[in-house]
Amino acid sequence: MTTLLQLNHVSKHYGNDTKALSDVNFSVKEGEFVSIIGPSGAGKSTLLRCINRMVDANSGEIIFDNVDIAGLGKKDLKKARTKIGMIFQHYNLVNRLSVIENVLHGRLGFKSTLAGALGLYTEEEKRQALQILGVLGLQEQIYKRSDQLSGGQKQRVGIARALIQNPKMLLCDEPIASLDPNASKIIMDHLKNISASMGITVLVNLHQVEVALKYSDRIIGVNKGSLIFDGPPNEITAEIIEAIYGSEAGDLMFDLGGQYAG
Amino acid sequence: MQADVFVKKRWNSFIFLLILLVVTFVSIVITEFNMAKGLASLPKALQWGFTNFYPDEMALTKLPDILNKLRETVLISVAATTVGAIFAFLFALFGSRTTKVNGVLSKVSRGIATIFRNIDISAWSMILLFSFGQSALTGYFALFFGSFGFLTRAFIETIDEVSSSSVEALQATGAGYFSIIFQSVIPSGIPQMISWILFMIETNIRSATLVGILTGTGIGFAFDLYYKSLNYHTASLVVIVIVITILTIEYISNYVRRVIL
């Protein structure tokens, strides 16, 4: 498997002294399912957003698909972003629009200014949208307004919007943090399935260790903006969890994790 | 501990009340407001209102004329609001954190809107009197400037509150600026923006009365005319016509809001 994403010495600080990321290095292979875990405020979200430059890193290289994202101009950055799908904790849908319109938004990056502004989509794109919605089990919801959906359904619309980009990679920022356990399981199963069957790389921020252990090929642990751990789930020990989450919390969470993972 | 909190709370309220009392006292002195006269004038005004301030038959003969003035005022209020809203939307796009093109432009457009908003419509009409004289255009521009300033602030807040999350999502897909505006900012923010526009129209019709008094146009002029010639019966008819108009518009706005929000 070839390397799809490589971060070299990526740092980010807000203002003068708030360091969000310090010298982060890691790489991700094509089709890999990688979870980033860490306490809230550890810099997980910033890390993810630096990859598609929703947040600009202060220094370092972000090589995606053999291109340094960090050095791209506006136009090339947009082009690069079409290859990276993003999924959000709060789904970030346009609530008043229908499900299918929200899904088709994933195609906007491929359109001319006028076609994009007017929302002109080809029949082929619409068919693809319907097909993806079918795979995600939303065929009954196509013309519903997205604010009438449940959280789990909204997140599946979010996934569909990302998939219609035909992305090489999905960035998922806490995709299940606002969902109940049932809906969370559905979302994580879909993400795992996407990675396995479509060969799309999935990079997901999680704060539930047990979910990360269950689904990931590899886990990256972050604390205070630094990488603490990078390896397969079976190498995670109570000590490592403690290092990521701080003292005491380690045992507690790991026990909990053990239960769920089993 | 617990007791301390209560004592502190009581002290805070006490100091707050004291300040309020002092400011009230100073205000009464400085404005030469006479509390006794104020209270005494209430029943007097009420009595006067019941005996004089109602339309009589003579007043009704003036109704066509009044309605004509009203029509002018309503049209100007709607037109000023609509055009103001278009400009406000453009400035709000530049001014909003979510959709700004760059920081400098954002500061400039917010600054312009702040100035326009804080010069009151009455001040605008007195300024514009110099250029347009006593014509409907004076009122139109005064209302337009005021609406523009107010709506810019309202639209900026709407965009930042309602649209920022979906804008982020579309930026992440690599969508262009105009695609983002038309596919995310407008669809998600339009109900709130229309609600603000309707509110502005209501406000503008009320303000138009004031502007009319100052600039000698529209329904405000009609009221001023009858009021100053002590024709209170007809003046009261003007008030009734204004009340009915504003209540009707409020009713329509509330209906629209209920459906779209």
Add this chain to the structure above:
Amino acid sequence: MGVDQSVKTVSADSINSFHLNEKKRIKVKPFNKASLIIQLTIISLVLVTIYTFISFDYSDINLFEGIISTFQNVKIMFLEPHFKHFSFVTALYQVMITLGLAFLTTLFGALIALFLGFFAARNLSSKPVSAAIKGFVAVIRSVPTVLWVLIFAVAAGLGSVAAVIGMTFHTVGYLIKAYSESFEELDEGVIEALKASGANWWQIIFQAVIPSSMTYIISWTFLRFEVNFAVAVAMGAAAGAGGIGFDMFMASGFYFDLREVGVITYFVLAFAIALELIATKVKTNLKTSA
């Protein structure tokens, strides 16, 4: 665990099922009433606006010249302001009078509105009482402030008394609406809990309603103060209430002194912006502390 509840609760009434091999164009925008009303609203606004511009009486004025001269006038006003009929200190004093009018109006309005607001809130009062107050208040609100002031001036004479009382009317109308709507957002459970513990109506008001809607009350009241400052300027100009508005009216309507209008505008602008900044501060402070 592991049961897909969202799939289970799929609505059966959805008739828009799709067929992949259908050749027909696929619809993207479903019909809904909200969008229709939005479109109708926008279209009517635009049509009324166009009609207004067509029906304007342009005979006495030259639009183009007017706009040019407005620019020139604004330039003179703001770049060459001067004092002629009064000094800096008098101007400041006049602004204070305007502020005083705004303050008294807001204070009286807030006190009356707070009291009536409890009776206007559906959850604290009975339905008929609430509806009656709200209806009455809607009528009060629909009369422009300047008319209230002028109507009172007949009985009380032009001056601060008529101005404050007239302005208070509109303030009461506005604040009752704002307050009662904040009270209505109050959690039913809180009222229920206090009722269950045997508290009477006034105890519920003072122990639950006021403390939990305090932030709303303060922020609405301050907002109204900001509005009342502008209204007080206008009343000085249009209804003889005194203060800086009256000076502006004189400078504009009697002395035709653009430069003095400029000075006054600067004064009004400075105070209005200061009030707006404070109001925004108060609002964000309340939001973060709440």
